[in-house]
Amino acid sequence: MKIQKQNNFKCIFFGKKNDFHSSEAIKYLKKFYKKVDTVLNANIIGEKINFKKYKDYDLVFSFKTKIIFPEYFLKKTRLYNINFHPSLPKYPGSGGGAWTILNNDKFSGVTVHFINKKIDNGKIILVKKFAIKKNIKIKDILSINNQNQLKVFKHVIANLF
Numbered sequence: 001m002k003i004q005k006q007n008n009f010k011c012i013f014f015g016k017k018n019d020f021h022s023s024e025a026i027k028y029l030k031k032f033y034k035k036v037d038t039v040l041n042a043n044i045i046g047e048k049i050n051f052k053k054y055k056d057y058d059l060v061f062s063f064k065t066k067i068i069f070p071e072y073f074l075k076k077t078r079l080y081n082i083n084f085h086p087s088l089p090k091y092p093g094s095g096g097g098a099w100t101i102l103n104n105d106k107f108s109g110v111t112v113h114f115i116n117k118k119i120d121n122g123k124i125i126l127v128k129k130f131a132i133k134k135n136i137k138i139k140d141i142l143s144i145n146n147q148n149q150l151k152v153f154k155h156v157i158a159n160l161f
Helices: 020-032 072-076 096-102 136-157
Strands: 012-015 035-041 057-063 079-086 108-114 124-131
Touching: 020 057, 020 108, 020 136, 035 108, 057 136, 079 096, 079 136, 096 108, 108 136, 124 136
Parallel strands: 012 035, 012 057, 057 079
Antiparallel strands: 079 108, 108 124
């Protein structure tokens, strides 16, 4: 597949600091877009980010974060605000892997959706579901989700336009 950069689009990627999957997602994103800003954080609920310093984006990507984006920031995005959520739509917010185990689910997954002012509530773009073993441990679900989240990210980025 020949990759042609979308030179006219400016993106911002919000990801997890010191995280292999976030780093790989950034590298992949830079294959498609010349102008990519990154914000990497510790992935702590309520972590403060000065959104006012980030302006004029066509695309916003949230990957492996617990960030709650302020509405004024989302409204400034010219095209899309997209979140890559590491569980199925029935488990919004954090802790989807734990809920999967507690509810003895047979499937876990990754949900890609547009970001709106509510948590994990925007229109769904894609759901990638995968079977999980009975009695799976949380660390194993998280590992599988991380791998699938990166695969889904690459798929969406490659097919966005």
